[in-house]
Amino acid sequence: MSDIFTRYGDGSPTRMSKEDIRFDLEEGTRDAADRGKIPALTEAELDRLFEICTMPEKAVTVERGDEVVVSFDAGTLKLPVRAGIPMDRSTAILTHERAFCSDTMELGHVDYSYKQLKAIIHEECQAMEHIQLNTIIPVFYGAMPNLGLYTKPDGPIDNWSELLPLAKIAEAKAAQEEAVEHAVKDMVYVASRMYESGADGINFDTVGASGDADVLATLQAAQILKEKYPDIAIEFGMAGEFVLGMHGELYYDGTRLAGLYPHQQVKMAEKAGANIFGAVINTNSSMTFAWNIARAVTFVKACTEAANIPVHVNVGMGVGAIPVTNTPPVDAVSRADKALVEIGKADGL
Amino acid sequence: MSIEDIIAESRETILQCDQARAVAVAERAVAQGFDPVQVLSEGFSYGIRQMGDLFGRGEVFLPQLILSSEVMKSAVVILDAAIQGGTPQAKAKMVIATVEGDVHDIGKGIVVSLLKTQGIEVYDLGRDVPTVKIIEKALEVDANIIGTSALLTTTLMGQKKLEDELRKNGLRDKFKTMVGGAPATQRWADRIGADAYAEDAAEAVTKALALLGR
C-alpha cells in the first residue's frame, strides 16, 4: 500500500498519501513562519522531515553521535504519582538513574507550585539532602511559578480572571503586578533553600501558565538567584509557544513579554541568567503529526539559532508535536525526537 | 457613506477598541437604513473574530480583547434594537463550564467574553463542574446551547458524559452542545455526538451563531 501510517495530534491513527504528508509539512512550517515571523524550513529540511515521517520502522532514533541530554519536569510525579507505583521519591530518582538511565532527574512535590512549598520547605530540603547522598546524576528541584495561586480564593490578591471579564482592566493589571512581587519572593526563598540543600539545579516549570506576569516574576526571581548564587543552575521551562498577554504591558529589560515566541523568549531567559531553556510548541490535536512536527521544528530551529544557552525542547504529551494523549505512541514520540534534534538542532529534550 | 464604508469602519473600531466611534458608526448605519444584521455580521462580528484570531497568535493581548468586546457590546445594543424594530431580540442563552476534574479556565473565559459580544446571554458555571450541575442549570435557564471546555485528556470524557447523560434523560434534543479545549477535535465531537466543535474563541462565535441559526 502506498499510503503511510501516521497520526493526528490527538494520537488517533490514520493513513495518508505521500502527497498529503508533504502538503501538511509545508503548511505546518508556513504556519510557524507566519506566526513567529521566522524563516520557514528549507526544501532540503522538508525533504529530510518527509523521510522521518515516512520511515517504515515503528520507532526511529537519532543517528549515532547526535544523542542529546534529557531533562525532566514533574520528575518525581511520574512514577510514584501518575503511574501509581508505591515507591518514595528517592526510589523514583534512583530508578531513573540506574534503570531508565536518565541523564538528569527532578525532585518535585505533588503540590507542584512554589507558593505551596514554603510551608513544607524543611521536608523538601531534607528529601534533597538524602537524595543527594545516594544519586550520581544531577538532580533538579522543580515547581511551577503558578501566579494564579496568589489570587482569591487561594491567595490575598483580587482575581484578574474575574476582573477582566468585568472589564476592570486597570484593577486586573494592578492585581497581576502585585502577584509578581509575592511570587518572586516565594520562588527566591524556595529555590535558595533547595540549592543550599544540594540541588544541582532549579527548574522553573510551565513559566507563563498564568500569562506574561508569570514570566516576569520568574525572570526577576532567576536574576536575583543568579546574583545571590553565581553557580546556581537554572532551567526555564515554558508553558506555551507564545507568552499569553494577560496583562499586556509588562516589560523585562525593555522588551514587552506578551506575545514573545520561543526564539525571543530564550533571549529573556538568557538575560535573567538561565542556563537551560525549555522551549514549548503546542500540539494542535486536530491537525496531523506531519503538520505539527513541521511547525515545531520550525520554531525550535529559530530558537536554537538565536540561543546562546542549550535548548531542551518540551516533548511531553501535547507539546513538541507529541500527540495530546495520555499514552503518546512511540512512533510519533521517536519521530518527534529525531526531527527536533536533527533538524531543529535541539541540545536536549 | 456606503455600506462598504460602514462595514470597514465598524471592523476598524473593534480592532482599535474605539468605543465612541463604534457607537457613532452603528447609529449612522441605522439612520441611513442599512441592514443591521449585515453590519453586525460583516462588520463588528468580523472585527471581533479578527481580534480573537490576533489574540490566538500573540499579537493582541487579553486586556485589549476584553476592551474590544466591550466596544462590540455597545454597538450590538444599537443594532439589536434596530433589528427588532425597537424591541430587543429575545436573547439566546448558553450555559458553559469546564468539566469536572479540570481547573483550566483561561481559554473558556476568552470564549465567554467573545460570545457575550454577540448578545448571547452566557451562564458561566466556572471550572471543575459536575455534569449534573451543568444539566440542572441548562434546564433552569432554558438554555439553547451547552458548551463544555476540557484541557486534559483525562477530563475529556466529561464531554462524552454530558452527551450520555442528556441522552439517558431524554434531554438530548432540548439543547445544542458544543465542545472545546486543546484535546478536543472535530473527530471527538463527531464520535460523542456533540453538535459543534470550535478550535478557538473566534470559531466558537461562528459555530455558536450557526447553531442558533443566525
Next chain:
Amino acid sequence: MAITHEMAAGMGGIRTAGDLVARMQMTKGMKIKDAKEYVAAKVGVSTFDLCDEAVMKEVREQLDIGHVQARVGASIGMEAKFNIARVLDMKIQAVENFKRKTGM
C-alpha cells in the same frame, strides 16, 4: 515516555556519559556540542564514544565515577560525585555541603 525519549535521542545517563554532559549544560550553559567536547577532553575519549556503553563502562570504572551495575568497593552516590567534581573540574553543591559538614 522517559524510556522512549532515552531510546530515541538520549545519551544514556550513567550507562554512558549523559549525566556528565548534562552537568556541563546545567552549570556552564554549554550547548550540546561544547558540553560533549568538554567532557570528552576531561575523560579522554572522543565525543562519539561518549554514548558508547562499552567504552564508557571502562572509563567510568577506571575513573570510579559510578555506573549502573553495582560493584563491591566501587563509588556510589556522593562518593561518585566527589570523583565527578574532580574529573570535570567543577563544583557540585552537594559535594561542597558534604565537605563543609564533615570539616574536610
